[in-house]
Amino acid sequence: MISSAIYAPQRSGSVSVFSDYCWRNPRMFLFLLLLPPVLWLGIIYLGSLFSLLLQSFYSIDEFTGLIKHEFTLKTYRELLHPANLDIVVRTVSMAIIVTIAAAIIAFPIAYYAARYARGKWKVFFYLGVMLPLWSSYLVKIYAWKLILAKEGILNWFLAKLHLTWLLESVLSIPIIGGNSLSVSYIGTCLVFLYVWLPFMILPLQAALERVPVKLLEASSDLGSKSQQTFRHVLLPLAMPGLIAGSIFTFSLTLGDYIIPQIIGSSRLFIGQAVYSHQGIAGNIPLAAAFSIVPIIIMAFYLWMAKRQGAFDVL
Amino acid sequence: MYSSNNNRAPMMLKISAATGLLFLHLPILLIFIYAFTTEEKTYQWPPPGFTLKWFAVTWGRSDVWEALGLSVKVASISTVIALVMGTLCAAAVSRSKFFGRETISLLVILPIALPGIITGIALRSAFNLAEIPFSFWTIILGHATFCVVVIYNNAVARFRRISSSLIHASMDLGANGFQTFRYVILPNIATSLLAGGMLAFALSFDEVIVTTFTAGQQTTLPIWMLEELVRPRQRPVTNVVAMVVVLVTFIPILGAYYLTRNDDQIAGHGK
Numbered sequence: 001m002i003s004s005a006i007y008a009p010q011r012s013g014s015v016s017v018f019s020d021y022c023w024r025n026p027r028m029f030l031f032l033l034l035l036p037p038v039l040w041l042g043i044i045y046l047g048s049l050f051s052l053l054l055q056s057f058y059s060i061d062e063f064t065g066l067i068k069h070e071f072t073l074k075t076y077r078e079l080l081h082p083a084n085l086d087i088v089v090r091t092v093s094m095a096i097i098v099t100i101a102a103a104i105i106a107f108p109i110a111y112y113a114a115r116y117a118r119g120k121w122k123v124f125f126y127l128g129v130m131l132p133l134w135s136s137y138l139v140k141i142y143a144w145k146l147i148l149a150k151e152g153i154l155n156w157f158l159a160k161l162h163l164t165w166l167l168e169s170v171l172s173i174p175i176i177g178g179n180s181l182s183v184s185y186i187g188t189c190l191v192f193l194y195v196w197l198p199f200m201i202l203p204l205q206a207a208l209e210r211v212p213v214k215l216l217e218a219s220s221d222l223g224s225k226s227q228q229t230f231r232h233v234l235l236p237l238a239m240p241g242l243i244a245g246s247i248f249t250f251s252l253t254l255g256d257y258i259i260p261q262i263i264g265s266s267r268l269f270i271g272q273a274v275y276s277h278q279g280i281a282g283n284i285p286l287a288a289a290f291s292i293v294p295i296i297i298m299a300f301y302l303w304m305a306k307r308q309g310a311f312d313v314l
Numbered sequence: 315m316y317s318s319n320n321n322r323a324p325m326m327l328k329i330s331a332a333t334g335l336l337f338l339h340l341p342i343l344l345i346f347i348y349a350f351t352t353e354e355k356t357y358q359w360p361p362p363g364f365t366l367k368w369f370a371v372t373w374g375r376s377d378v379w380e381a382l383g384l385s386v387k388v389a390s391i392s393t394v395i396a397l398v399m400g401t402l403c404a405a406a407v408s409r410s411k412f413f414g415r416e417t418i419s420l421l422v423i424l425p426i427a428l429p430g431i432i433t434g435i436a437l438r439s440a441f442n443l444a445e446i447p448f449s450f451w452t453i454i455l456g457h458a459t460f461c462v463v464v465i466y467n468n469a470v471a472r473f474r475r476i477s478s479s480l481i482h483a484s485m486d487l488g489a490n491g492f493q494t495f496r497y498v499i500l501p502n503i504a505t506s507l508l509a510g511g512m513l514a515f516a517l518s519f520d521e522v523i524v525t526t527f528t529a530g531q532q533t534t535l536p537i538w539m540l541e542e543l544v545r546p547r548q549r550p551v552t553n554v555v556a557m558v559v560v561l562v563t564f565i566p567i568l569g570a571y572y573l574t575r576n577d578d579q580i581a582g583h584g585k
Contacts, residue, residue: 018491020491033403038418040458041399041425044437044455045436047440048433048439051440051443055439108327112323127568130567131567132342134516134520134567136556138522138543139539142539142556145357197338254429255428255430255431256431278527287435288439291432291435298429
């Protein structure tokens with residue numbers, strides 16, 4: 001290390017001079033490496049986030065509809081209006097349900113892929129998750145529009161099985177039901193679940209890969225039933241993966257405005273509220289205040305996740 | 315030593331894993347069938363008949379071609395910017411420990427850790443405050459920002475594998491920093507950059523949430539698709555475009571997998 005600095009031969013030409021300079025001043029070199037990306041992300045991204053935060057402390061003049069550029073908490077008080085709180089509660093409950101459902105469906109896939117799949121099957125499982133993950137987001141939503149349509153495949157399938165009554169009784173449940181699946185919360189939840197599921201499987205699988213098989217065997221040798229092994233050995237060890245996956249499912253559900261707009265009832269989610277306030281209404285302060293909600297929720301969530309060691313699995 | 319049971323999955327696990335995978339894939343398969351349907355007005359299942367007619371119709375649609383062209387341009391330029399930024403970041407973070415290293419990786423990850431709508435509205439409000447008109451370049455600003463992380467993640471894993479003695483040897487043999495980069499570092503990281511670049515391209519090509527906030531009047535392919543989803547005009551054309559988009563995104567994913575498949579094994583053995 002030290003020797004190269006001392007014995008480095010002298011070279012001529014400005015390129016060489018510069019490169020030798022970098023070699024002798026690693027701190028300066030580091031600074032030069034980091035300068036472009038930090039400037040880019042710092043100015044464009046953090047700058048934008050800061051301007052968003054700033055605007056949430058402005059307010060809109062009810063009479064003129066113009067934005068008043070002076071500090072006020074009025075917009076945040078507006079956020080506490082029951083109708084707006086409803087939107088926040090609805091979105092967070094949806095995010096919780098989607099996250100739990102995704103964890104339940106993801107677990108067997110991730111566990112099978114991590115523990116039993118070998119060779120060709122390992123690749124099959126890996127690509128089997130990667131391809132849907134990277135398939136176009138809108139195409140996936142479109143596929144569900146086809147499935148849930150009145151004349152679509154799901155109704156056809158249920159009719160063949162003579163189960164239409166089952167669907168109708170589920171849809172007649174207040175709140176979560178509706179005229180058809182494509183305009184009910186059940187439909188919205190299904191699509192969220194479908195689109196975010198791969199984001200849960202991958203970190204969960206990464207966590208499960210690290211669980212030593214010997215631990216599970218020791219547990220069963222010591223007499224615990226498979227449910228007890230799952231509850232007391234496997235699940236705690238899988239926890240960092242579950243938390244890492246839930247960061248994605250939670251954050252993505254909180255911020256989405258396209259899925260509930262295309263498949264769902266007309267009641268708004270946070271994303272839709274942000275979109276409509278900044279768009280037609282031009283009420284950027286309220287839209288900004290609304291988008292601070294997921295930032296705070298996610299900051300809290302990330303802090304919790306870091307304490308649980310979830311970032312090692314990402 | 316152990317009973318053979320330990321290496322065989324329980325039936326329930328097999329069934330639920332298979333059902334889960336089917337749940338992930340059947341909707342995409344459905345897209346492939348609908349692209350050939352003769353039905354024009356509804357999403358009728360089963361399709362009354364099959365035809366190739368809509369492929370020809372879609373081929374002749376100039377709005378689809380323009381949207382596709384814009385998406386390809388945006389994705390290419392964003393990928394190039396992200397390649398430069400992501401590689402620089404990865405080089406800095408993996409080669410040395412310095413104060414604020416964690417902050418740098420957080421800064422890189424933040425644009426995709428926070429919901430897309432926040433990135434979108436933050437950029438939009440910043441453009442408004444700075445009075446920047448929406449254009450092709452405002453789309454690029456947004457896309458490049460969230461693509462950096464993909465390149466960074468791929469490159470950082472590979473940089474860690476380059477032994478520092480390789481670089482010292484190159485310098486001792488008289489190569490300058492740029493020659494070392496060109497002949498020693500670049501060949502080592504090239505495949506991971508290519509893989510990262512493919513993924514970044516795919517990410518940008520498909521992005522819609524941030525784009526709706528930064529695009530103004532421009533129509534990328536996802537925005538075209540979104541308009542069709544909200545107000546369907548010609549369903550058969552949408553069906554065909556949907557199928558083509560799925561096929562096109564499969565290419566970079568398979569390519570990226572092929573290029574980094576050895577990395578994964580090494581990363582897996584490491585822990």
